[in-house]
Amino acid sequence: MVERLNAQTISSDALDAQLRACVHCGLCLNSCPTYLLTGDEVHGPRGRLVLMANVVGKDAALDAGDFSRESIDACLGCRNCETVCPSGVSYGHLLEETRARLGPAPGQTNALLAWVLDHVLAHPRRLALAAMLGGFTRRWAAGLVPARWRSMLQALPARPATWPRRHGLAASGDPSHDQALLLGCAQWVYTPEVARATAALVTAAGGIPYAPTSQGCCGALSHHNGSVSVARERAADTVDAFAQAGCVVVPSAGCSAHLKTAVPELLANDPARSAEAQRLAGVTADVVEWLHGRRDRLRFRVGDPVRVLYHPPCHHSHAQGIRNEPLELLAMVPGVTVVQADRPELCCGSAGSYSLQRPREARAIRDAKLESMEQTRFDLLVTANPGCELFLHQGLREQGVQVPVMHLVTFLADRLDS
Amino acid sequence: MTRPSSPLPASARRDLVAILGEDAVFDDAVHRKIYDSDGYALDGVTPDAVVLPRTAVQLQQVVKWCVRHGVPYAARGAGTGLSGGCLTLGGGIQIGTSRLRRIVEVNEVDRLAVVEPGVVNLQLSQAVAHLGLQFAPDPSSQAACTIGGNFAENSGGPHTLKHGVTLPHILGATVVQPDGELAVWGGRSQPGPGVDLLGLGVGSEGTLGIAVELTVRLVPTPESVATFLAVFETEADAAHAVSGLIARAIVPAAMELIDRVMLRAVEEAFSFGFPLDAGAVLIVEVDGSARDLKHERPVVRDVLNEFGAREVREASSAEERTHLWRARKHAFGAIGRMSPNYATQDGVVPRGRVPHIVASIAQAAKRHDVVIGTVIHAGDGNIHPCVLFDERDDAQVDRALAACKDILERCLELDGSPTGEHGIGMEKREFMPLLFGPADLALMTDLRDALEPTGLCNPHKILPGASPCGELRVAGRQVAL
Numbered sequence A: 001m002v003e004r005l006n007a008q009t010i011s012s013d014a015l016d017a018q019l020r021a022c023v024h025c026g027l028c029l030n031s032c033p034t035y036l037l038t039g040d041e042v043h044g045p046r047g048r049l050v051l052m053a054n055v056v057g058k059d060a061a062l063d064a065g066d067f068s069r070e071s072i073d074a075c076l077g078c079r080n081c082e083t084v085c086p087s088g089v090s091y092g093h094l095l096e097e098t099r100a101r102l103g104p105a106p107g108q109t110n111a112l113l114a115w116v117l118d119h120v121l122a123h124p125r126r127l128a129l130a131a132m133l134g135g136f137t138r139r140w141a142a143g144l145v146p147a148r149w150r151s152m153l154q155a156l157p158a159r160p161a162t163w164p165r166r167h168g169l170a171a172s173g174d175p176s177h178d179q180a181l182l183l184g185c186a187q188w189v190y191t192p193e194v195a196r197a198t199a200a201l202v203t204a205a206g207g208i209p210y211a212p213t214s215q216g217c218c219g220a221l222s223h224h225n226g227s228v229s230v231a232r233e234r235a236a237d238t239v240d241a242f243a244q245a246g247c248v249v250v251p252s253a254g255c256s257a258h259l260k261t262a263v264p265e266l267l268a269n270d271p272a273r274s275a276e277a278q279r280l281a282g283v284t285a286d287v288v289e290w291l292h293g294r295r296d297r298l299r300f301r302v303g304d305p306v307r308v309l310y311h312p313p314c315h316h317s318h319a320q321g322i323r324n325e326p327l328e329l330l331a332m333v334p335g336v337t338v339v340q341a342d343r344p345e346l347c348c349g350s351a352g353s354y355s356l357q358r359p360r361e362a363r364a365i366r367d368a369k370l371e372s373m374e375q376t377r378f379d380l381l382v383t384a385n386p387g388c389e390l391f392l393h394q395g396l397r398e399q400g401v402q403v404p405v406m407h408l409v410t411f412l413a414d415r416l417d418s
Numbered sequence B: 001m002t003r004p005s006s007p008l009p010a011s012a013r014r015d016l017v018a019i020l021g022e023d024a025v026f027d028d029a030v031h032r033k034i035y036d037s038d039g040y041a042l043d044g045v046t047p048d049a050v051v052l053p054r055t056a057v058q059l060q061q062v063v064k065w066c067v068r069h070g071v072p073y074a075a076r077g078a079g080t081g082l083s084g085g086c087l088t089l090g091g092g093i094q095i096g097t098s099r100l101r102r103i104v105e106v107n108e109v110d111r112l113a114v115v116e117p118g119v120v121n122l123q124l125s126q127a128v129a130h131l132g133l134q135f136a137p138d139p140s141s142q143a144a145c146t147i148g149g150n151f152a153e154n155s156g157g158p159h160t161l162k163h164g165v166t167l168p169h170i171l172g173a174t175v176v177q178p179d180g181e182l183a184v185w186g187g188r189s190q191p192g193p194g195v196d197l198l199g200l201g202v203g204s205e206g207t208l209g210i211a212v213e214l215t216v217r218l219v220p221t222p223e224s225v226a227t228f229l230a231v232f233e234t235e236a237d238a239a240h241a242v243s244g245l246i247a248r249a250i251v252p253a254a255m256e257l258i259d260r261v262m263l264r265a266v267e268e269a270f271s272f273g274f275p276l277d278a279g280a281v282l283i284v285e286v287d288g289s290a291r292d293l294k295h296e297r298p299v300v301r302d303v304l305n306e307f308g309a310r311e312v313r314e315a316s317s318a319e320e321r322t323h324l325w326r327a328r329k330h331a332f333g334a335i336g337r338m339s340p341n342y343a344t345q346d347g348v349v350p351r352g353r354v355p356h357i358v359a360s361i362a363q364a365a366k367r368h369d370v371v372i373g374t375v376i377h378a379g380d381g382n383i384h385p386c387v388l389f390d391e392r393d394d395a396q397v398d399r400a401l402a403a404c405k406d407i408l409e410r411c412l413e414l415d416g417s418p419t420g421e422h423g424i425g426m427e428k429r430e431f432m433p434l435l436f437g438p439a440d441l442a443l444m445t446d447l448r449d450a451l452e453p454t455g456l457c458n459p460h461k462i463l464p465g466a467s468p469c470g471e472l473r474v475a476g477r478q479v480a481l
C-alpha cells in the first residue's frame, strides 16, 4: 500500500486545494451516468469528491475500504461532471490522482485485467494473438474458463481480431511537414480500417502520413486503471517513438486526450523526456480536429442519402472540448443527415477498460444509451473512439439490430471524392 | 428528545430491507458521510441511514415503519437545497426520492403533467419541449433539483417574475402524511372549494408530509423572446433602471442584476464576453407574441439607455440566449473559482428598494472588510449576495458572518424578508421571531402540530423553539451557509 501511495503525481496540498474548488452545489448530479443508474449519491460526482477528500485528502477520515473503494472504482471517468461544473473542479485529474493513490482495484479478475492491460495491450502483436485466442475460446471453449473470468471473455469485442498491418505507411517522415500517426492498440487490432482511412484522409487533405515503427500502446488504459508505473513506461516509450515528430495525428479520442494532457504530467519528473513530452503534447491533434482544420481541402462524393447517428466520445467532448467538429465534418458529405440521441453527452459505458472491469454496470449504462437512440431513426452509427465503437457495436448486435457501426474516419474516407 | 446519529440496529435494518430490498438501505460510514449535507454545507448532520425507495408504496411503508418505531425522517430530493432542509437534525433516516423519477403522464390538452417527485426540473421541461410547453419555475439549480424539492421550497427562478414561483404551478399532490396515510391535496385543475391544503403544503419544506406524486401545470413556451444585456457604470444605475422599467408597466419575463465581482467569476467560467470594467449588468428578457414584442423591444432599449446604460446588446440567436442564461444560472458555482468558501444569502426587499439594499451591501462589504459578489432577481427584489471568505481563517469567517447578518437585518428594516426562495430550514430559524410576532408563531406552531402530530416528519425545521443538540452544529454550518 505504501508503495502504491507513493505513486501519486502531485502533493496532498495541491490535491486538497483542487478538492476545495467543489462547493457542493450538486449541479453535476444529473450529468453522471452512474448516479442516473443507481440514484445513489455515493455513485455521483459530489459524493465521490467528498470521498476523495476523506480517503486520500489531507483530512482523511474514512477507511479506503468497501464503499469508498467501490464508489471510486465504479466511476466511468467520463468527465461529463467536469463539463457541467460551474466551479471548475478538475474532476478527471482528481480521479486519476485518487486512483493512483489507491492502486488498481483488488480482486483476481481485476488483477488479471490489470495484467492484460499492462502486458498484452501494450503490444499490438501480443494483443492480436491474445484476442484471436480469446475469440476462439469464447466460441468453442467458454466452458473451460473459470466462471469469474467468463464475463470478461464475453465482453470481448464482437468483431474478429486481425494482425496489425502497416497499410504501406512509411516508417519515418519529414518532421517539419509530415504527419506521424499513432495507430493505437485495440484499434489497430480490432478495426484495422481506421488506420487505413486515417492515412487516406490525411493524404486527401494534403498531408503526408507515416507511422513510426516502434510505437505501441500509449498507456492510457493502464493509467485509467491506476497502474501509474506502467503508464509512465508506456508514456516514455511513446515519447521516444515519436521524438522529433512535428505533428502527431491520432485517430482515437482516448489516445489523443492522453497524449495531450496525461503524458506530460506522467513524465514531468523524467529529466530526459519532460521537455519532449510537453512539446509533443503541443503538436498532437486528434484526427477529427486536424481534418476539421483542413476541411476546405476535403471533397466528398455524392452517395445514397443516409441518416447518420453520431455518438460523441467523452474523450472528445469532456476531455478535449471537441464538440462541433465531427458534426460539421459529417455535414459536409452530400446525402448525409446527422442525428443525435437524446442527451448525446452521456457516456456509452465503454469508458476505457470499464466495460471489461465492471461489465454489469457498463451494460446497464449502454442499455440506457441504446434506449435513448431508439427514439431516433438512423441507418448508421458513427463515433470516433475505438472503445465506444466496439462496445456499441456489440450492444446493437446483442439486441439483434444490424445497423453498421463505424469510426468517423472510416465513413469519411469511404465517401472521399477520388 | 434527540439522540446522536448511529447506524441502524440489526432489527431495524432487517425491517427496512424487507420493505426495500438490500440495495436500498444504507447505513455504512460512507453513505452517512456523503448524505450529511445538502447544497452548501461543508459540515453537516449525519443521518442514521439513507433509504432509496423505488416506488411510492415502498416510500409509504418506510414512513409507516418510522411512525411505528418513533424514528424521525426527512425527504431528500437532489440535495441542492441551501438551508439544510433535507438533513435529519437530531438523527433519523433520510428518504431519497432519486429513484422515483418517472414522468407518469403528459396531458397536452389539460396542459399538465403528472410526475414522481424525483423527476428533475429541467428533465420535465425538456420532455415536453416538443409540445411547445414547459414547466415554468426555473431555479438556477434546475439542471439538478427535483420537482419534489421545488414543491417543498416553493422555489423561484429568473423567469418566475412573470409566471409566478412554484405555487401556482402545482395543481395537486399525493402526499404520504406524517401519520403514514396517503392524502391527495388539490387535483387536476385550479383550486376548488374547501381549505387549501395544497397551498399550505407548497413551501412547507417537507415538514407536513412527503409528496409521492405531483400534478403540475405546463405553460406554453413563448412565441417570441428578446433578451437584452445592458451594461452600467455603477450598480446603483442598474438598480434604478429596474424601477424605471417597472414604472413603464412592462413586466419582463426576467430581470437579473449581476455585479462586478460576479461578472468576473462568471466571465472566467464561461467566457461570455461580459465587460469586466462594468459596475454591473442587467439581463432583461421580454417574451410574448411577436406583436407584443414589437412594441416592447424599443421601450426596453429606451428605458435602459435613459437610466444610463453604457451599452445595450440583444442576444442575436437562441444559442446566444441559452449561453447567457447558462452563465447567469451558474453564477453561484462560478464564484467557487474565486474563493475557497462563500456564503450565499437570500433576502428580499420591495423591488422599489433594490437601490437601497444595493447600497447597504456595499457598505457591509466595506465595514467588515470582505468581498461580496451579488446577483439579484431584480424584478422581485430577491437578492443573493455571496460573501467570500476562507474558512481556515477564523477572523475572516467572523467578518463574513457579521456582513451576512447586517445585510439580512437591513432587508427586514426595508420591509423585506431574510429569505426569498431558499427556505428557512435549519439555517434561518432564529430569524423567524424577527419576522413574525409571538401570536403568529404560535398559530403556525398549532397548525403544524395539527397536521403533523408525530413530531417525526422533518422535525426541528422552520419554526424556532425547542431545538435538539444538533443545533450545536448550526454554528459550524453557517460557515458554509
Ligand SMILES: Cc1cc2nc3c(=O)[nH]c(=O)nc-3n(C[C@H](O)[C@H](O)[C@H](O)COP(=O)(O)OP(=O)(O)OC[C@H]3O[C@@H](n4cnc5c(N)ncnc54)[C@H](O)[C@@H]3O)c2cc1C
Pocket: A024, A025, A026, A027, B038, B039, B074, B075, B076, B077, B078, B079, B080, B081, B082, B084, B085, B086, B097, B117, B138, B139, B140, B141, B144, B145, B146, B147, B148, B149, B150, B151, B152, B153, B154, B155, B156, B157, B158, B205, B206, B207, B209, B210, B211, B212, B332, B333, B421, B422, B458
Ligand atoms: C447553485 C444553486 C442555485 C440555486 N438557485 C435557486 C433559485 O434560483 N431559486 C430557488 O428557489 N432555489 C435555488 N436553489 C435552492 C434549491 O435548488 C431549491 O430549493 C430546490 O427546489 C431544492 O430541490 P432539491 O430536489 O435539491 O431538494 P432538497 O435539497 O433535497 O430538499 C429541499 C427540501 O425539500 C424537501 N423535499 C424534497 N423532496 C420532497 C418531497 N417529495 N416531498 C416533500 N418534501 C420534499 C426536503 O425535505 C427539504 O426540506 C439553488 C441551489 C443551488 C445549489
Ligand code: SF4
Pocket: A021, A022, A023, A024, A025, A026, A027, A028, A029, A045, A046, A049, A081, A084, A085, A086, A087, A088, A089, B333, B336
Ligand atoms: S463538482 Fe462542481 S457541480 Fe459538482 S457539486 Fe462540486 S462544485 Fe458543484
Ligand code: SF4
Pocket: A031, A032, A033, A034, A035, A043, A044, A045, A048, A074, A075, A076, A077, A078, A079, A080, A081, A082, A091
Ligand atoms: S466522471 Fe462520469 S461517472 Fe465519474 S463522477 Fe463524473 S460523470 Fe460520474
